[in-house]
Amino acid sequence: MSDLSSGGVLEGGCQCGRVRYEIRGRPVGIYVCHCRECRKQSASAFGISVMVRSADLVLLSGTPGIWTRAATVGVTLDCAFCPSCGSRLWHGDRHRDAVVSVKGGSLDAPLDLSGAIHIWTSRKLPGVVIPAGAETHSEEPPA
Numbered sequence: 001m002s003d004l005s006s007g008g009v010l011e012g013g014c015q016c017g018r019v020r021y022e023i024r025g026r027p028v029g030i031y032v033c034h035c036r037e038c039r040k041q042s043a044s045a046f047g048i049s050v051m052v053r054s055a056d057l058v059l060l061s062g063t064p065g066i067w068t069r070a071a072t073v074g075v076t077l078d079c080a081f082c083p084s085c086g087s088r089l090w091h092g093d094r095h096r097d098a099v100v101s102v103k104g105g106s107l108d109a110p111l112d113l114s115g116a117i118h119i120w121t122s123r124k125l126p127g128v129v130i131p132a133g134a135e136t137h138s139e140e141p142p143a
Contacts, residue, residue, distance in 0.1 A: 010050075012089075012107040014082030018062045019089060021102075025056030028099060030116040034124035037069075041079070041088050041103075045125050048104025048111065054094040057102065064089055117141065 010027075013020035029051045038047025064080040071077045080089045092100030104111050118130050122138040130136060 010107055010109070012102065013060075014062070014085050014087035014089060014106065016082060016085035016087070018084045019064050019082045019087075020060040020062060021089070022058045022060060023050075023052050023056050023102065024058055025053055027052045027102075030104070030111065030113065031101075032113060032116045032118045033120050034118065034122075034128070035120035036123060037071075038120070039125070042105065045128050048113070048116070049091070049101040050104050050107065050111070051099055052102055054092070054097055054100050057090065057094050057100055 010023040011020070012023070027050050031049045031051065033047045033049060034045075035047075038049075039045065041047060062082065065083040067079045067081060068076050069079060077091050078093045079091050080094075081087060082089065087106060088103045089106050090100050090102045094100050114131065117135045117137070118124075119137045119141055120139055121130065121136045124130070
């Protein structure tokens with residue numbers, strides 16, 4: 001499992017391998033989001049977001065496509081994906097935003113979610129169990 005606290009280089013990319021990236025600094029947090037949009041983009045029960053400084057996200061190969069959508073909190077969100085296989089890679093503009101949200105499933109090594117913050121828990125699917133003691137927010141966490 002990835003030890004995100006070490007600050008070592010994390011590698012990731014899309015499903016077909018056309019787009020590859022590295023995270024060259026310590027992530028600032030991990031979120032498990034239970035909102036409908038994250039469920040749709042991940043095609044799963046929740047989305048996993050690894051928050052990293054944009055300067056630490058380095059594109060190694062390929063050029064991601066960008067799709068922009070309205071976000072629940074009244075802004076727009078740029079979503080980077082592989083134009084070949086469609087894998088979602090990160091959310092946010094790494095040239096404009098201080099922090100972007102790398103999609104946890106795009107990392108090569110599996111993540112340890114034991115310290116993840118669960119958000120939008122008011123929308124979680126029935127039967128999804130949030131670990132006891134996990135930090136939770138019924139909607140978007142305070143800034």
